[in-house]
Amino acid sequence: MADKQADPHHESAGAWAKKYHLATRMMMESVLRPHDLGPTQWYVLYQLATVGPTSQRDMGLLLQVERATLTGVVAALVRKGLVEQTTDPADQRQKVLTITKAGKALWRKLPDPIALILETAFADESEADIATTARVLRTATGRLTEWLSKGDDA
Structure with a gap:
């Protein structure tokens, strides 16, 4: 019997979820490259442009990225003049991120x-099929997250 893990034609929902994730990441990088932005930088700008100033700690939790990764992303955005990083007046150990005028101007053009x-991905799909896909993936993700929160002895 063939090993399904080694099968390049593996057709599980998980395999397709991964392929979709990778394809969306490549498309996002392609769209943002001419603007000298990466996907995580875009998500930081999105949060700051739509929600407003956000603590760097909260940004890391929202984006689910490692602290070191976010530090580099924020440093790049600060260097580009798109984001300002200030000390949180309520807690001097924390940083608050705010979009700058230049960041707002870029955001409007992006x-x-x-x-x-x-x-592109769902051009010919029915709303019902899209809703079912989202529901199934949301439920599956919730179950996996719950299992992971129980630890290795689950």
Whole structure:
């Protein structure tokens, strides 16, 4: 019997979820590259442009990225003049991120890579099929997250 893990034609939902994730990441990088931004930088700008100033600690939790990764992303955005990093007056140990005027100007000109991905990926799919896909993946992700939160002895 063939080993399904080694089968390049593996057709499980998980295999397709991974392929979709990788394809969306490549498309997002392609759309943002001309603007000298990466996907994580875009998500930081998205949060700051749509929600407002956010603590760097909260940003890491929202984006689910390692502290060191976010530090580099924020440093790049600060160097580009798109984000300002200040000390939180309530807790001097924490940093608050705010989008700058230049960041707002760029944000207004940026294409929305998420909208483009959704329009392209789901162009001929029914709303019902899209809703079912989202529900199934949300439920599966919740179950996996719950299992992981129980630890290795689950």
